[in-house]
Amino acid sequence: MRATPDADAAARLQQQLGARELPCAVQWYAEIDSTNAELLRRVRAAPGAAPQCLVAGAQSAGRGRQGRSWIDTEDSALLSLAWPFAPGGAVGALSLAVGVWLAQALQTLGVDAVRLKWPNDVLLRGAKLAGVLVELADTTAARWAVIGIGINLRRPPGVDSAAALADVWPQATRWRVLEALLPTLLQALPVYAQAGFAPWQPTWNALHAWGGAEVRVLEGARLRSTGMARGVDADGCLLLDTGHGVERVHSGDVSLRRAHD
Ligand code: BTN
Numbered sequence: 001m002r003a004t005p006d007a008d009a010a011a012r013l014q015q016q017l018g019a020r021e022l023p024c025a026v027q028w029y030a031e032i033d034s035t036n037a038e039l040l041r042r043v044r045a046a047p048g049a050a051p052q053c054l055v056a057g058a059q060s061a062g063r064g065r066q067g068r069s070w071i072d073t074e075d076s077a078l079l080s081l082a083w084p085f086a087p088g089g090a091v092g093a094l095s096l097a098v099g100v101w102l103a104q105a106l107q108t109l110g111v112d113a114v115r116l117k118w119p120n121d122v123l124l125r126g127a128k129l130a131g132v133l134v135e136l137a138d139t140t141a142a143r144w145a146v147i148g149i150g151i152n153l154r155r156p157p158g159v160d161s162a163a164a165l166a167d168v169w170p171q172a173t174r175w176r177v178l179e180a181l182l183p184t185l186l187q188a189l190p191v192y193a194q195a196g197f198a199p200w201q202p203t204w205n206a207l208h209a210w211g212g213a214e215v216r217v218l219e220g221a222r223l224r225s226t227g228m229a230r231g232v233d234a235d236g237c238l239l240l241d242t243g244h245g246v247e248r249v250h251s252g253d254v255s256l257r258r259a260h261d
Contacts, residue, residue: 023186024051024081033061035080036148040137043082043146047139051186053081055178062150065120065133066253073162075154077174079181083189084142091145093197093236095120095134095251098147100200101188102130103207105180111169115209118229118238119251122151123209124163147185151177198234205231214259215240217249225249226259 032038035054043049056078062070072078085091099122103114115123122130130151137144153172155164165172191199205211210229217224217240227242237248238256 022053022182024053024182026053026055026182029054029056031058031060032056034059034063034148035078036063036133036135036146037061039080039082039146040135040144043084043137043139043142043144047141047144049082049084051081051083053079053182055079055174063133063135063148064131066255070131070133070150072150073152073155073159073164075152075174077151077153077165077177077181078149079178080146080148081182081185082144082146084144085193087138087140087143089143089193090196091134091136091143092251093232094145094147094192095132096204096232096236097188097192097197097200098132098134098149098185100203100207101184102132102149102151102181104203105177105184106165108180108184109169109176111165113168114207116204116207117209118232118256119236124165124168126209127161127163128152129163129165149181153177196234197236201232201234201236204236208232210256210258216257216259218255218257219253224254229256 035056038054058072059078062072064070096119099116099120102122106114113124117123120132121128130149133148135146152162152164153174154166155162208231211231213229215229216226225240225242225247227240230239230241232238237250240247240249
């Protein structure tokens with residue numbers, strides 16, 4: 001479904017974000033199909049557009065990695081940010097950097113138990129708290145990265161498999177999260193455009209949830225390799241110690257499991 005932006009809510013959001021000057025327009029939708037899909041439509045239709053951010057209360061067709069859908073929890077913080085890189089810009093590790101920025105933003109709110117699972121899951125106490133999906137649209141003017149983030153604020157009753165921010169921060173609201181997250185993203189993105197992932201590689205490794213763990217790398221259902229997860233390199237590749245050497249695994253279409261799960 002398509003929805004029109006809710007101007008009142010956008011004004012409330014601006015109010016929540018305070019007098020802070022953001023170099024980016026922010027719009028709020030009570031419900032939309034997918035904030036990522038909407039921004040991709042926009043930048044394809046108007047390649048010279050400015051950076052922009054969409055926030056939604058709910059999505060009817062939320063998108064996840066590898067063509068999966070993203071099911072919002074009862075109460076989620078959902079946002080997408082469209083950012084123009086130079087045509088052909090190297091953005092391969094952007095989703096890993098976004099995980100670091102989200103963890104850092106949550107730290108400023110006193111939530112410091114967040115860890116990262118390669119390539120782009122954000123975990124709290126070992127369970128998935130947030131997902132990051134970066135989608136690209138190449139135009140003649142720019143390589144647009146649409147950065148989508150979904151964070152579970154609260155869990156529907158009876159669902160134990162995911163983590164929720166309210167587990168460690170009962171007063172969590174999407175506005176407080178956005179207030180911390182948006183400026184962090186907007187400050188970091190120009191640095192990423194110049195320097196790539198390298199400045200955040202040490203922090204990613206410090207937050208690595210499965211560092212030193214035996215893992216399996218899967219391509220769909222097919223087992224590609226096994227080994228010990230060592231961390232990531234400056235390109236965001238997973239360094240997998242197979243016992244016969246260190247393999248660099250590109251994120252592409254692979255996923256990671258613990259060896260015995
Ligand atoms: C994943 O873990 O598979 C990534 C999930 C990303 C979900 C977010 S929610 C906001 C944005 N809009 C979407 O349709 N998806 C991303």
